[in-house]
Amino acid sequence: MIAIATIALMLGAFNAEAQKLKSFGAEMGKKQVGPKTVRIPYMDVTSYWGxxxxxxxxxxxxxxxxxxxxxxxxxxxxxxxxxxxxxxxxKKPSPAEGDIITETFTKNQKDTKTYFDTWVSFEKAVGVISKEGLVEKAQGATWRRLEYNDDSGEMPKQPSGRSYNSLLRVKTDINDPMKALVVGLYRIGFTTWKKGEVEGSFLAQLGAPIKLPGVKISPTIEGLLEE
Ligand SMILES: [Ca+2]
Known part of the structure; x- marks a missing residue:
């Protein structure tokens, strides 16, 4: 039993070693320095550990x-x-104060080796711009997908050695009100590109080049209303 546990721990450490997440850089103000793309880190990053x-x-x-x-x-x-x-x-970063750390993450945090090939989208609830009656409004909302991503070369590789983690950015388009990132309700959709179960630990981050005071991320609409 101890031997198995030790091997599992070693494997876990090895897998986590492969993944060190660098700062989350913005599209705005990015510069090309020779072959390298230099990005300014987002000022506001909300981390969700799941x-x-x-x-x-x-x-x-x-x-x-x-x-x-x-x-x-x-x-x-x-x-x-x-x-x-x-x-x-x-392996880096570690959960920090101010992060959203879910109960299922805490319960399963010893399992560092189960993972999934991530896929993410970012959607906007059309016209839902105030928290008044939010639960009801969310139920009848029309969702518009602003962007999605399956695999990003900007992200660390998965333990399989493949670049299957995900990253997307959306910029406000002043010529298209539907693409304006106004105050309101949005959602991150996620699944796995692979068939079958979405299982294992994940870190989701939402970044912005300005401070977003009171930004919330929750698996439920009700969670957005909690103070
Ligand atoms: Ca993927």
Missing amino acids: FMEPGVPADEVVDNKKLYYLYVWIPIAAPEIGVRMISPIP
Whole structure:
């Protein structure tokens, strides 16, 4: 038993070693320095530490994939929003004060080796711009997908050695009100590109080049209303 546990720990350490997440850089103001793209880190980054246990019912099934949602309240208009997801949880950073640390993550934090090939989207609830009657408004909302990503070369590789983690950025388009990142209700959709279960630990981050006072991320609409 001890030998198995030791091996599992070693494997876990090895897998986590491969993943060190660097700062989350913005699209705005990026510079090309020779072959390198230099990005200014987002001023505001909200981290959500999660763990998907197998068999959790999907929020929605789309194209035979189990889709899960993390609802987001954006408190002030933003020029840009970035979303990224890494699985399994990286060695760095570690959960910090102010992060959203879920109960399932805490319960399963010894499992650092189960992971999934992430896929993320970022959607806006059309016209939902105040928290008044939010639960009801969310139920009848029309969701517009602003961006999605499956695999990003900007992200650390997964333990498989593949660049299957995800990163997307959305910029406010002043010529298209539908693409303006105004105050309101948004959601991060996530699933796995692979068939089958979405399982294992993950870190999701939402970044912005400005401070977003009171930004919230929650698997439920009700969670956005908690103080
Ligand atoms: Ca992927």
